Amino acid sequence: MTILRIERAVYAVDDIPTCARFFEDFGLLRRSETELTTLTGQVVELRPIDDPSLPAGLEPGPTIREVVWGVDSQDSLDALIDDLRTDRPVTVDENGVAHTLDETGFGLGLAVAAPVELDSTTFATNAYGNVQRWNKGLEPTPTVRPLRICHVALNIPKEGREKATDFYLDRLHFRATDRVLKMGTFMQCEGDDDQHNLLLCHRPDRAGINHTSYEVRNFDEVIVGGNQMIEAGWQEARRLGRHTVGSNVFRFFHAPCGGRVEYAADMDRVDASYGERVHEETPPHHLWTLRSNREKAES
16 A cells, blocks of 8 residues: 655645746646646646635635645555545545545545656766766756655644644554654655655644645756746745755745745655654754855945
């Protein structure tokens, strides 16, 4: 019963054209008026905020309503559905996608994964004593196209946080990689090796979207993708930096669909030997962030 990846992120929004333009500027590929995709075939779906077929919103305004997880086979999907039906309603739509709610009330979907194969080769790098690229310069980075949705971070209330986390660990077979007792739990799905595919963050003490994260090929694409977003008129949410937990380079933007989106590169990969790390105190958000005194010097 292996969950491989996020298959679809479903947002309820009040301005579909603006949100579609946001994700196009971010580098996703337009599949229809309401759907955009990563290079590996994951879907961002935009639905009207008053769509009665969606799970109820857990916060006011545009927000994520459902995360659909991709599993490795129909047999795995059927087994997960059978288990979930022991204590909650589960519906299956005409496309074979199962729909239910998690313990917080977020929409939870399950579908057979349909990954698109991709050559994700990136350029070699050079450093003194570690030369990987000979007789070849680099070309300008073209339009950045996210490879995949690598994780989603959801805010949850403090009350009931253990039950919310245990649902993913016990029922969907995620593994806790880092428990930050004052902030939240980072979890990895069975079929992936990223340090986390899901973060349930109880620090805000409310339910809602925190962010969705999209992997790009390298550090350069984090920079260039962010520059493209600024040139398109979108607002950056954090300075460029590198996280402490997970170690990935990041660049965040406020999203009109709710929460933020993140360009991410060079995330830690972990296996079972990593274990479960418990942090009594919250680690620093980042190892570093970009600083500059250029404006002061030019004033």
